[in-house]
Amino acid sequence: MKRSTVLTEKNRGTWATVFAGLILLPVVLSLLKPLWAAEPDVFLEPADSRWESCLRDTEYMRFYHMDLLKEAREDVVRAGKKGGITLAGCGDCHQNRDLFCDRCHEKASVSLDCWGCHYYLTQEELQELEGHGGGGE
Amino acid sequence: MDRRDFLKRSGAAVAGASGILSLHVLNSCAPEVAEAESPLAGTKWGMVIDLNRCREGCTACMEACRQENNVAFHGDRRWDVHWIRKATLHPTDDSAGREEKEVILMCNQCDDPPCAMVCPVQATYRRADGIVLVDHHRCIGCRYCMIACPYNARFFNWKENPDWPNKEYPRRSHGVAESCHFCAHLIDGGGRPACVEACEGVGARALIFGDLNDPESEVSRLVAAGGATRIRADFGTKPKVYYLGL
Numbered sequence: 001m002k003r004s005t006v007l008t009e010k011n012r013g014t015w016a017t018v019f020a021g022l023i024l025l026p027v028v029l030s031l032l033k034p035l036w037a038a039e040p041d042v043f044l045e046p047a048d049s050r051w052e053s054c055l056r057d058t059e060y061m062r063f064y065h066m067d068l069l070k071e072a073r074e075d076v077v078r079a080g081k082k083g084g085i086t087l088a089g090c091g092d093c094h095q096n097r098d099l100f101c102d103r104c105h106e107k108a109s110v111s112l113d114c115w116g117c118h119y120y121l122t123q124e125e126l127q128e129l130e131g132h133g134g135g136g137e
Numbered sequence: 138m139d140r141r142d143f144l145k146r147s148g149a150a151v152a153g154a155s156g157i158l159s160l161h162v163l164n165s166c167a168p169e170v171a172e173a174e175s176p177l178a179g180t181k182w183g184m185v186i187d188l189n190r191c192r193e194g195c196t197a198c199m200e201a202c203r204q205e206n207n208v209a210f211h212g213d214r215r216w217d218v219h220w221i222r223k224a225t226l227h228p229t230d231d232s233a234g235r236e237e238k239e240v241i242l243m244c245n246q247c248d249d250p251p252c253a254m255v256c257p258v259q260a261t262y263r264r265a266d267g268i269v270l271v272d273h274h275r276c277i278g279c280r281y282c283m284i285a286c287p288y289n290a291r292f293f294n295w296k297e298n299p300d301w302p303n304k305e306y307p308r309r310s311h312g313v314a315e316s317c318h319f320c321a322h323l324i325d326g327g328g329r330p331a332c333v334e335a336c337e338g339v340g341a342r343a344l345i346f347g348d349l350n351d352p353e354s355e356v357s358r359l360v361a362a363g364g365a366t367r368i369r370a371d372f373g374t375k376p377k378v379y380y381l382g383l
Contacts, residue, residue, distance in 0.1 A: 077272045080177050080264060082325045088305070116310025117273065119301065 050093040055085060062104075087118045098122040175265035181248075182267055182319055183349035183377040184333075185359045186241050190343040193239055198344060199223070201335030205320060207308035209298035218292040220244070220317040221332050240383065241343075243332075244269065244290040244317035245368065245376030252282035252291060252316075261314075267349075267377060270318035278312040287372050291316040319346070349377060 007015060054061060055068065068085060075081040094100035097120045105112050114120070121129065138146075202208055202221050209218045221243040228235045250269045253261045260275035261282050271282075283291045291314050298308045306322060309315055320330040328334075329346050336344040347354035352361070356379070359365055365379040 073274065077270075077274070078262075078264075079175065080266070080321065080325045082322075113310065116297065117307040119304045119307070 048093060054093070087114065087120055091120050096121075096123040096126065098124070177264055177266040179350065180266045181349045181377065182246070182324065183347065183356050183360075183379065184246075184319070184330075185345040185356050185365060185379045185381060187343045187345065187359075187381040188238065188240060189382040190341050191239065191241060192339070192341050192343075195339060195341065196223070197335040197339045197341075198241070198332035201331040201338075202317070204302045205306065205323070205331035207298055207301055207303055207306060208315075209294060209296065209300075209309070211296060211299070216295045218294065218298075218315065220292075220315075238383075240380075242288065242290070243378065244286075245288050245374070245378045246317075246319060248375035248377060249373065251285040251287065251374055255281040255285040257281065264321070266324075268319050268321050268324070269316075270321055271313070271315055273307075273309055273313045273315070276313040278314065280314060282314050286316075287369060287374065288376075 051058060056064075061068075069087070072084045072086070075084050076086075090100070091097075097115070101112065101114075101120075102122070199219070199221050203210060206220060208220050209216065211217055221241060223239050224242050226238045226240055228237065246267065246269055248263070248267060250261070250263050253259075253263050253269060256262070257279060258275050258277055260272045260277070261269065262272070263269050278293070280293055283293060293314050294309045294311055297311050301308055320328070320332075323330060330344075333344045333346040336342060345355050345359065347356035349357055349360065351357060359381065360379055365381055366383050367376045367379055368383075370376065
């Protein structure tokens, strides 16, 4: 068999370093990423004093709001119970859907189809509505 | 333990475990609200439509329904949705001598609703108080309910409603079926259906709404007095919309 001229006894160590470097490159890059790219803050909505009267604390709402909403949905649609939490109730404090809902869901690649039926506007739509001189609700 | 024994025993163990597991899963799939336990049980909402009082050409109930429930109107009969509508009955050979008549048609709120029976995802269902309604979150738009309904009372949303008159109430997105639900959201808040209010508003009082289980209610008395008929009661779907003067 013909001996390789690229990988020889002598340069074996160099090749090993190159391969190890290639494998570790993504890890190193991700560790160094904060140097040139700051992680965008997805929770962009400016804090509001009204948040204190929310159903639960902010941290809980961020991660478990869907459970509360689904529970409320079953109560209203299936059992006919009124007076629970509603999407419109969220809108009382968090007026812009794009800052409150869409931004996080876009980042997490969760597509919401709530807005085909439920009335909750984005900032743009709100401004458009006010521009026409009509109040929302 | 030889190989044969081991296989037998492990097989039995797996079968037993899966049996217990499937029982558990089946139990958790049982309907969320048992009918008797529901706070809505006890009432049975119904409507009496007095055609003698209904005014020809009046569309107050239909307009009120559209305003309250955001029912889609595109101006094209392929896509229009009607929860309550008027049709004209023409005399046929069998009914010769009778006059043409305008009749209000709507979901008959069957007590044995065929639409709910055929729904493959249980999106259409009958609530404990007898109201048949659609959970649009679950509807997959298969339109079996439209085929099953003997009253042609169900409609499909081919398009989203361009108007949104009542912001407090959701509209329906494209791809779900819908029909009248006696304004269940108003009843839950202690109110009455929008069409009934509108009919009283114009002073006709042709639509009378109430609890059929309560013998003192106006609907019960009108039904008990006789003369109230139901459309095609022979289908056995037990409709809860009664007609006077049909």
